[in-house]
Amino acid sequence: MTTDQKNLIKATVPVLKENGVLLTDHFYKRMFKHNPELKNVFNMGNQQNKRQQTALAMAILAYAEHIENPAVLMPAIDGIGQKHMSLDIRPEHYLIVGKHLLASISEVLGEAATPQILDAWEVAYNQLAQIMSGHEHKLYSKQVQKQGGWSGWKPFIVKEKIVESSEITSFHLYPTDNGPVADFIPGQYISVRLFIPELNLLQPRQYSISSAPNGEYYRISVKKEVSVNVNPDGIISNRLHDFVNTSDIIEVSAPAGSFTLNTENDHPVVFISGGVGQTPLISMLENLIKSGSKKPKTWIHGCRDKNVHAFKDVIEYWAGEKQEVKKHIFYNQIDEQARSENLYKGWVDLNLLDPEVLSPDAEYYICGPGAFITKHYKELVGRGIKKEAIHFEEFGPQTLQL
Template sequence: MASTKTIQIVKQTEPVLAKYKEDITSTFYKNLFEQHPELKDIFNMTHQANGLQAKVLANAIFHYSKYIDQLEMLSGAVEQIAQKHASLAISPEMYDIVGAGLLEAIKEVLGEAATPEIIEAWAEAYGDLAGIFIQREEQIYKDFEVKPGGWRGYKSYAVVKKEVESETITSFYLKPCDGKGCPEFLPGQYISVRVKGDAHSHTRNYSLSDSPGKDYLRISIKKEPAVKDFAQGVVSNYFHKEVEEGSLINLGIPSGEFTLKPGDKPVVLLSGGVGVTPLMSMLNALMEQGKRTVYFLHAAKNSGTHAFASHVRQLSDQSGLLKSYVFYDEPLEKDLCGKDYDYQGLVSETVLRSILPSVEMDFYFCGPTPFMQNILSILRELGVAESNIHYEFFGPSEELNAVPSVE
């Protein structure tokens, strides 16, 4: 725990951080990659180029300064970040590099306002926070590597099957090269993959899209449009174009807190686009357990982009526990309402009220930002308890809680 003096100074700097937080984090990342280009192997450079990572870090720093004397308020955020770091195999040494860079950026942006006293206080505060992360991440590493099939860092897997799920999404079935079997994981978790690029490696997180307990791990990747001189689409295009059966892939450990929670309440799964992947893992696990009623609602553009359609229909035909509903916002001429899809347009409060007999259920949702904004707004309008609402969103919280656009 930071000293009383440090807590006072850090809290006093809160208004300044609120004003300059994104300038500080943008400066930090610029300097970081100039001084340590090897870290480009770890960070998602798309999120660097579009400024998303800087916004996320800025929010994290601001909230830390606000709650430095109430660290229990940050426990959820700490666990989410620690899980992300564990998937990337972040080491304690990297915290030293980041800490030095962050203090340097504060000095550069604030100038003379960044007095030695302020820098000293933030150095102590950062050291305490880094210690919390290092301790938690080490525990995650230790817990996982002793499990059957577990490991630390990255492990080589072979692609044993490549299967097209839609015009944009393809699944890759992976088995460990050492033949030791696949590890257990929680439905909804993700893994990181690292592939070599021309200038540096590229690391991305992809949800595991099938239930645990199989002799393979499955990821299902949407092909993103490639942009010249921009990191977007580099990894997804590589998988779609270059990766075939027999290809070798380096995987990080399964991580993430957006997981299926135990219980006996009915479950509502709401997915938009490629957001279906973690929910497919949850759906398959729930159907295998065969105990809870499941409402599965998926929103897609049309049948061309609708992944896992036949699989979900088959599950629905086989089990009276599953009730499936499909939303298309731009159905093709061949798409038939009542056969290929159930509703045209966006998921709405009116439709949810007509489908669900009660809101006393566990809700899980994942998809693009506008989809998630819409669903979160609807669930709150319906009066769903916050403890029954589960999602994972990579981005500033303000974006998710913004009023969804109707345009």
Template sequence: MAPKPLSPETKAIVKACVPALEAKGVDITQEMYKRLLANPEIRDLFNMSHQKDGEQQRALAFSVLAYAKHIDNPAPLGPMIERIAEKHVGLNILPEHYPYVGKALLEAIAHVLGDAATPEIMAAWTEAYWFLADVLIGREHQIYEDHAHQPGGWVGWRRFRVAERRPEAEDIVSFKLVPADGKEVMLHKPGQYLSFRLDVPEHGSQRRNYSISSAPSHDHYRLTIKRQPEGVVSNWFYDNVREGQELDVSAPAGDFQLPAEPQKPVVFLSGGVGVTPMISMIETLAENANAPKMHYVHSTHSPKTEAFGDLIRKLTAEKKMTADLFFSRDKAGAPATTPGMAVHEGRIPFEWVTTNLDRTADYYICGPVDFLVLMVQTLKEAGLPTEQIHYEMFGSASNPYLALDADA
């Protein structure tokens, strides 16, 4: 059932709050999370590393501001809402969690705005919160239903066993996961991720998601994880997770997806460990005799940090794709290239992207936020239509330009 439309009075009041949100939005979300995370059951649903670095608070502050700005016409919020819904499904957020969030958010607004939070303003924000909550709950219900009815699908947490651990590059390891119950698993959409419920010694309950780095299969998934300097969970995976270990996993989620039947040529632009969802897409297309032309553009520090290099060289040698590799620090020791592959020193220059722009192609981008912003801006400024630009953000959507698919 569609949510009840917002009243004109509520829309007017919410829009009038935009200057206050621009000035105090992060203060409100910080206060909200302080209240919300006092409940251990709710706290365990969140990635706490995003709380420590402030990323989650900034992401939510931006989302609330964007909602207020687009309250009359929420269509531009569609991609953001879809990302949030997919993330919630991965973390197994349920309708009964929304009252806790609403209570904490409304209390935070009242606390930060003080006397300015009149009864009329609080009533409007209550109505606006529950309208958006109902939109998310409805979309999340659809995704849960889809997961439940797919062959090998499931809802909630399912036990998986690490069947293989394999080093890919310096500080990068892949883990092959198979279901502990021995039954089949649902086919993921290339580009999606898995979410994990973990108990990390000395750090307690943790939630994380990692991109699937393999083509869809009915019997396994593969993750590829880079050890991050301050990463509690990535270091735990790297140092402790071995073959035979079991993990709690939710069904594949995420809106960064390769179409079932791609019609346009495909260009993959990745930086660092952002290569992981690209490999899932590349392996999928490589198995399809009717796949469109593929071009792979990847930036990493050096040959030591290049993951899946053997696969890329194999596919270029087989003429299934072309590739450009950029080594930002040192390309010495790089394996021999194959026809259709070029190796460069330095980062990917925006001039190179525009000079080699394929206006007929769909572009898929993943990597650090600065890399994402540069690549997306470069493509848009070069005139590539927004609908041909697709990207995945690791972490919270705290960058306004990326989170809203901004045109400028």
């Protein structure tokens, strides 16, 4: 890019801050109108709740702000690239997106979108597409080189379906070819793709792998949405609960994700989760225990009550008989039978814990709703914990990282 083109991109930053979501909303509507086949690739639930539009607007803004040195965005680019790999996004998709994004800039900005601005954004987008597709090519190549690795979608059979709580059920997925499953780093996720008759679409969703690597199967643990009017975001989860049974075959993409367990040091680890957000953390904790890690381990989890508390027994076993982990559990509702040591009433509140629980030398892993992550991230930073020691996983489109 020329210096003049970079200056033109930076000059659009105020417009993107004010009208970014308006632009991306227009973009998605335009793209789905002209390329409706892409509705099978995108999560239509995140279209309805505007999370995807917001995430894209934030990504475009971040790119414009750092157009002089886009390398500083690599952590976010890697997270997006991991998600793209799990959805089987290919270089040809960038051509379609670029065409509709540039057209949307012209249509939304009107006369303000001068030929010079459009030319600058075309160069800028092509540069970003090259960065993204190049990074994703490396991810795909690394994936297929693994034993049992693959790219795209692969059939898996549901061999076990286990109820973990009143809301969460686990599915044990084995490859239909009876071969080994690709290894993964604890904390990563897979995508599952099902046909949804109500939408007449294939729809993908990401689910954290909730077990340590075992070479035989992946376990995902899925929460059922119990509201009367389930939005498209809960359709896949509920279909897994209600219609997918043992011996059924579903399509799965290879493990992906950059929220992963660091095993390269002996620092204590503290896991903080809300609800079904514990699933990637269970994988991390199980891996540490099975590998014989001597890291001090602390488990902090919150949910509504004991009936919805999945993996309660295994955590108690690891904390009690095995004495591998120290646990602190928060229930919104506690009955007399549920009362036990280190059980607290209310939402997860780090201020209720003894100060030594939150060691300044520990690494922290947080997973739950966006507001949950934000609250505890700020709390830890306020206690002097280094930001680089705090890791979090945001279910759905990436906005907190951006």
